[in-house]
Amino acid sequence: MSKILIIDDEPSIRKSLREILEYEKHEVEDAADGVEGLKMIQAGGFDVVLCDIKMPKMDGVEVLDKVIALGSDVSFVMISGHGDIDTAVAAIKKGAFDFISKPLDLNRLLIVIRNATDKSELITETKVLKKKISKGYEMVGESKAIVEIKKMIEKVAPTDARVLITGENGTGKEIVARWLHEQSNRAKGPFVEVNCAAIPSELIESELFGHEKGAFTSAIKQRKGNFEQAEGGTLFLDEIGDMSLSAQSKVLRALQENKIMRVGGEKDIKVDVRVIAATNKDLSAEIENKNFREDLYHRIGVILIHVPSLDERKEDIPLLTEYFAEKICKESGMQLKSFSKDAIAELKKLKWTGNVRELRNVVERLIILGDKSITAKDIAHYVKK
Numbered sequence: 119m120s121k122i123l124i125i126d127d128e129p130s131i132r133k134s135l136r137e138i139l140e141y142e143k144h145e146v147e148d149a150a151d152g153v154e155g156l157k158m159i160q161a162g163g164f165d166v167v168l169c170d171i172k173m174p175k176m177d178g179v180e181v182l183d184k185v186i187a188l189g190s191d192v193s194f195v196m197i198s199g200h201g202d203i204d205t206a207v208a209a210i211k212k213g214a215f216d217f218i219s220k221p222l223d224l225n226r227l228l229i230v231i232r233n234a235t236d237k238s239e240l241i242t243e244t245k246v247l248k249k250k251i252s253k254g255y256e257m258v259g260e261s262k263a264i265v266e267i268k269k270m271i272e273k274v275a276p277t278d279a280r281v282l283i284t285g286e287n288g289t290g291k292e293i294v295a296r297w298l299h300e301q302s303n304r305a306k307g308p309f310v311e312v313n314c315a316a317i318p319s320e321l322i323e324s325e326l327f328g329h330e331k332g333a334f335t336s337a338i339k340q341r342k343g344n345f346e347q348a349e350g351g352t353l354f355l356d357e358i359g360d361m362s363l364s365a366q367s368k369v370l371r372a373l374q375e376n377k378i379m380r381v382g383g384e385k386d387i388k389v390d391v392r393v394i395a396a397t398n399k400d401l402s403a404e405i406e407n408k409n410f411r412e413d414l415y416h417r418i419g420v421i422l423i424h425v426p427s428l429d430e431r432k433e434d435i436p437l438l439t440e441y442f443a444e445k446i447c448k449e450s451g452m453q454l455k456s457f458s459k460d461a462i463a464e465l466k467k468l469k470w471t472g473n474v475r476e477l478r479n480v481v482e483r484l485i486i487l488g489d490k491s492i493t494a495k496d497i498a499h500y501v502k503k
Contacts, residue, residue, distance in 0.1 A: 120165040120235040124148040125155035125181065126197060127173045131222075135168060138224065139231070152176030156184055159192060165238040166231060168218075170197045171205055179209055186213050193234035197222075257293055258441045259434035263426045267294060274421050275301035280373070282358075282418050283396040285425030288475030291396040292356065294423055299352040304392055307351025312344050314365075315357035322365045324381050327372075333382025345378045348391040358418065359399035359410060370414045393418060428470040428477060435466050438474060442481040455485050460494040468501065 122144050124135050132148045139146045147164075149155035153175045159167060167185075171178040182194055196217040198206040206217035215234045218227055257268065274281060275298050283291045292311070299309045317325050324333075328343030344353055355361070361369070372378045373393060377386040395418045404410035428435070439457050447454045457465075461484075470476055480501055488496040 119143045119145065120231070120238070121145045121163055122147075122231070123155060123158055123164045123167045125152060125167065125173070125178070126170040127151055128170070131170070131197070131220075134222070135227075138227065142228065142231075144231070152178065152181040156181055159185055159190060160188065162190075164192050166193045166195060166215075166234045168195050168197055171202045171209075172199065179205060179212075182209055182212060182214055191238070193238050195230055195234055256441070257290065257297060258438050259431060260437065261426075261431035261434045263431050264434060267423060267425065268297075270421075270423055271297050271301060274298065274423075276303060278303075278392050279420045280392070280418050281394045281421045281423060282401075282415075283394065283423045283425060284401075285396075285398065286427050286473055287398050288473035289425040289427055290474050291398075291425050292354070294425060295352075295354045295356075295394045295396060298394055299354075299392075302352070302392065304351050308348050309352050309354065310344050310348035311354045311356060313356045315360035319362040319365070322362060323368060326365060327368060327378045327380055328383075329381035330383045333380070337382065340380075343378070343380065345372060345389045345391055346387065348389075350390055351392070353391045353393050355393060355395040355418075357397055358395040359397035359401055359404055363409075363411065366411045366414050370411060370417060373414075373417045428473040432466045435477065436462050438477055439465060439481055442478045443485060446482050446485050450485075452485070453490070455488065455490055455492060457484075457492045458494070461492045461497055464494045464497040 119142070122139055124132050124139075124146065125148070126132050126135075127150055129150075132150075136146045136148060147158065149158055152169075152173050155167070155169065156176065158164070159181075169178040169181055178196055182196070185192065185194060193215040194209075194213070196202075196206045196209050196214050197220065198217050199220050203217075203219065206214075206219075210217065215237060216230050218230055257264065259265075271294065281295075281298060283294050285291050295311075296309065299305060312325065314322065324337075324341070324343065326343050326345060328341050328346055329337050331337055331340045355369075368378070372389065375386075376389055378389055379386055401410050401415050401419075405412045405415060439462060443455060443457065446452075465477075465480075472479070483500055484492045484496055487500050
């Protein structure tokens with residue numbers, strides 16, 4: 119059950135609430151004033167806080183303000199007297215979960231506690247899920263090039279500067295984009311990825327900007343595009359070099375004015391997104407060949423990050439191999455398999471045209487087909503180059 123903190127200067131209220139909540143199998147602690155309660159919240163571990171509004175030393179709204187400033191996810195429920203209802207409603211607008219009025223209604227109390235507990239559990243589950251997702255996008259490597267990229271991300275991520283990531287297929291451009299998002303002030307917002315090469319040119323504008331009902335034959339209802347879906351977060355335009363010139367002009371306008379218009383629409387919609395783009399093409403050559411707009415290039419390329427090929431950072435192959443082996447074995451429920459020194463040496467001799475993505479596939483193949491320890495003989499037998 120939940121761990122609940124009661125903050126109230128009236129001993130009788132604390133006693134009554136404790137008895138009710140402990141009977142419902144909750145773990146309960148209490149504090150006689152806001153100062154003591156805040157210290158207990160800072161120590162952490164509570165799912166729900168029941169806090170009186172009027173108290174000496176520090177009132178409930180002050181406690182709430184300080185808890186919000188701490189960035190705590192605890193569900194905060196205000197306890198209000200008859201004359202404090204307006205204050206309680208104002209507290210909800212600030213970030214409190216709900217309020218209960220004195221005299222306390224048992225059914226109302228238990229419903230609020232249950233709902234607040236559900237919210238806390240959902241927040242916890244979301245955090246765990248985000249950690250799992252983040253682990254799936256780790257940037258593995260200690261080569262000079264990768265260290266430089268990590269330093270660049272650290273500097274650039276907290277800003278809203280647009281970033282253009284270049285590099286061959288399979289080098290990890292998406293991972294760089296996700297790191298930029300997760301270390302930014304927009305990390306709590308959505309990360310929306312668009313593969314510009316995978317969407318037919320006649321559909322890309324609808325995908326990016328959305329459409330109104332009836333805009334074209336199959337538009338049976340209104341749809342928000344990627345720009346709107348990424349509101350408050352990051353829009354990652356992967357393989358932007360494959361985007362049609364028509365879509366490029368509209369993306370340019372969106373970046374210039376922070377406004378978009380849905381296909382078939384008549385009004386502008388303001389958008390607040392950070393755009394990160396990536397390409398495996400030489401955009402300078404594409405500009406010369408009239409396939410890419412130069413003005414758009416200058417808009418998206420405020421910060422340029424180049425991700426090197428695996429052949430340019432072969433010193434990272436031992437770390438990458440170990441990382442992939444551990445990840446694949448864990449996901450497959452297999453006993454961890456190791457790679458001998460001679461196997462690693464052979465992997466470093468190979469030419470990796472598919473880059474890190476190809477290395478991962480090779481490691482998975484060797485783990486499935488090889489014995490407990492992968493040797494140079496396994497490389498020669500199972501890796502065809």
